[in-house]
Amino acid sequence: MNLNATLIVQTLVFLILGWITMKFIWPPLTAALNERQKKIADGLAAADKGEKSLVEAQANVAELVKDARVQATKIVDQASRRANEVIDEAKLSASAEGQRLVAAARAEVQLDQSRAREQLRKEVAALAVAGASKLLGREIDARAHADLLEKLAVELENG
Amino acid sequence: MASAGGAEKESMSDYVSHHLTHLKSHEQHSLLDFSVVHWDTVFFSLFCAALVLIFLRLAARRATAGVPGKLQLTVELLIEWVNEQAGSLVHGKLDYIAPLALTVFLWVATMNAVDLLPVDWLPSLARLFGIHYLRPLPTADINGTLGMSVAVLVLVLYYNVKIKGVGGFVHQLLCAPFGMARITLNPLSWLAVLALAFVNVFMNLVEYVSNTLSQGMRLYGNMYAGELIFFLIAGLGGTATVFGIGMHLFTGTLWAVFHILIVLLQAFIFMMLTLVYIGQAHAKH
Numbered sequence: 536m537n538l539n540a541t542l543i544v545q546t547l548v549f550l551i552l553g554w555i556t557m558k559f560i561w562p563p564l565t566a567a568l569n570e571r572q573k574k575i576a577d578g579l580a581a582a583d584k585g586e587k588s589l590v591e592a593q594a595n596v597a598e599l600v601k602d603a604r605v606q607a608t609k610i611v612d613q614a615s616r617r618a619n620e621v622i623d624e625a626k627l628s629a630s631a632e633g634q635r636l637v638a639a640a641r642a643e644v645q646l647d648q649s650r651a652r653e654q655l656r657k658e659v660a661a662l663a664v665a666g667a668s669k670l671l672g673r674e675i676d677a678r679a680h681a682d683l684l685e686k687l688a689v690e691l692e693n694g
Numbered sequence: 695m696a697s698a699g700g701a702e703k704e705s706m707s708d709y710v711s712h713h714l715t716h717l718k719s720h721e722q723h724s725l726l727d728f729s730v731v732h733w734d735t736v737f738f739s740l741f742c743a744a745l746v747l748i749f750l751r752l753a754a755r756r757a758t759a760g761v762p763g764k765l766q767l768t769v770e771l772l773i774e775w776v777n778e779q780a781g782s783l784v785h786g787k788l789d790y791i792a793p794l795a796l797t798v799f800l801w802v803a804t805m806n807a808v809d810l811l812p813v814d815w816l817p818s819l820a821r822l823f824g825i826h827y828l829r830p831l832p833t834a835d836i837n838g839t840l841g842m843s844v845a846v847l848v849l850v851l852y853y854n855v856k857i858k859g860v861g862g863f864v865h866q867l868l869c870a871p872f873g874m875a876r877i878t879l880n881p882l883s884w885l886a887v888l889a890l891a892f893v894n895v896f897m898n899l900v901e902y903v904s905n906t907l908s909q910g911m912r913l914y915g916n917m918y919a920g921e922l923i924f925f926l927i928a929g930l931g932g933t934a935t936v937f938g939i940g941m942h943l944f945t946g947t948l949w950a951v952f953h954i955l956i957v958l959l960q961a962f963i964f965m966m967l968t969l970v971y972i973g974q975a976h977a978k979h
Contacts, residue, residue, distance in 0.1 A: 537722045538837060539730035545739060545832075545841025546848070552743055552801060553794030560750040561793040563757045564773055567766070570759030 656688045663687055710925045713813060715827040716835065717820075732835055739832035742804040746797060772796060779966065783973040786857065791972055794849075795965050798842070803961035805832045806917060810950055810957065813924045833917040833960075836910070843910035846968050847902060853975035862978075867898050909967045916960050920953055 664684065717734040753769035762770065773796060780792040808816075809831050816830040832838040854863045868874065868891045875886035927949060930942045 537730070538726045538840070539718075539722055539732065540728045541730075541732040541735050541835065541837035542841040542844065543728065544731070544736050545838050546845040548739060548743060549798070549842045549845035550848070552747070552797045553790060555747060556750065556793035556797040557790050560747070560754045561773070561796070563754040564766070564769060565777075567757035567759045567762070568770055568773070571762070574759060 656691060659691050660684050660688045663691075706926075706929045709929050710922070712827070713817065713925050714829065714922075716829050717825060717827050732829075732837055734828050734830060735832045735835040735838050738808060738830050739801075739805055739838055742808070742832065743801055746800045746804055750797070750800070772800070776965070780969055783966070783969040784976055785973070786853075786976040791969070795969055798968055799961050799965040802833060802842075802913065802964045803958055805838070806957035806960055808832070809834070809917060809921055809924065810953060813921075813928045831917060831921050833913050834921045836914045839914040839917075840906070840910035842913075842964070843906045846909060846971055847906045849968075850902070850905075850971050850975045853972055857976055858978065867895055869894060871897055905967075905971055909964065909971070912967075913960050913964050916956060920949075920956055923949055924953075 664680075716732040719729070719731045719733065722730040750769060753765050756763065757766055773792075776796040776799065777788070777792050780788050780795050784791055811830070817828045820826075820828040829835065854866070858866060872890055872894055874894075875883055875890055877883055877887055924946075927942060927946045930938050930945070
């Protein structure tokens with residue numbers, strides 16, 4: 536165990552080594568470490584944000600779907616109501632048309648009937664005049680006996 | 695060389711003492727002689743320092759914030775670990791201290807690891823170049839380990855003065871650990887002040903000296919003992935009997951495996967003591 540200048544050399548080497556490490560080795564490595572740490576932190580924050588916005592979007596979607604469903608039911612309701620209305624209207628108009636047709640037919644029938652009756656009445660009057668003139672043996676002036684004939688026609692009609 | 699089955703007859707004690715002789719500038723006769731240099735210790739400690747620096751520099755030059763390589767990951771792991779240790783032991787700026795601790799750990803570990811090389815390799819290699827004495831293990835040289843612990847002492851004194859100022863440091867030397875008496879008109883109190891100052895300074899000196907000695911001697915003692923046991927184990931093989939070679943193989947392997955632990959543990963202890971002492975320099979009383 537001898538102490539000598541080796542000790543001094545070793546002391547200097549020790550101090551210089553620390554200095555070299557401080558100067559050339561520590562800074563780039565810790566810089567890389569810090570930068571990576573920041574990158575990872577940023578990445579995690581971004582992931583967090585993404586997750587949050589995903590949740591938000593999902594809530595949005597749920598809201599939209601709910602709205603759409605409500606609206607769809609409303610539309611279906613409206614449509615069925617409208618359909619009922621249309622059917623009712625159609626029924627109504629159909630029955631009205633039917634009634635109108637029936638009425639028209641009835642009116643025509645009545646017209647025909649009265650026309651036929653008129654004809655008949657005229658023919659009866661003419662027959663009555665012809666019969667009476669044959670019976671009397673002379674010409675009856677139809678115009679002179681119009682009143683009488685008219686009365687007869689009315690009687691026939693009513694009788 | 696006994697284990698190499700050398701031609702000249704050599705006893706075990708000759709073999710061991712030959713291996714314990716440094717390559718030095720000239721023979722040393724007193725305990726303390728600063729004209730003598732152990733070239734082997736200087737060379738191998740510088741060699742290990744260069745290895746460590748090249749290793750670290752490689753990692754530092756290719757350092758990227760992106761996906762790191764395995765080398766970078768290893769060094770980053772070390773840096774974070776050392777930084778954590780330094781931060782927990784030293785409350786102050788770590789600009790110099792943490793890098794120093796990293797390098798000290800790796801440097802001491804590398805120097806210790808020289809012990810794992812077969813004890814005859816490097817001396818035999820040196821003999822080819824005409825060097826007849828070589829002790830490659832720098833940490834088994836008291837100059838190597840005390841040199842480092844003296845450097846720590848220098849740093850401790852520097853940080854004491856830097857943190858507390860010259861006045862604060864002198865005050866701490868005079869007043870810690872036993873405190874200081876109050877000066878009154880009573881001459882007895884002057885005596886008490888003088889006595890306390892003397893005791894305090896004495897205690898502080900003892901602390902600094904024992905810190906430095908224990909840090910240096912602990913590493914030296916461990917590595918010296920480990921080296922010596924390797925010599926003895928290697929000497930066993932020199933008997934060239936079945937027993938000798940078998941025991942050489944068995945104990946050599948066992949001790950080398952165990953020594954891996956010691957190599958790292960002693961490096962760790964040296965680093966931690968460095969941080970503890972520098973941390974104490976930062977603490978205010």
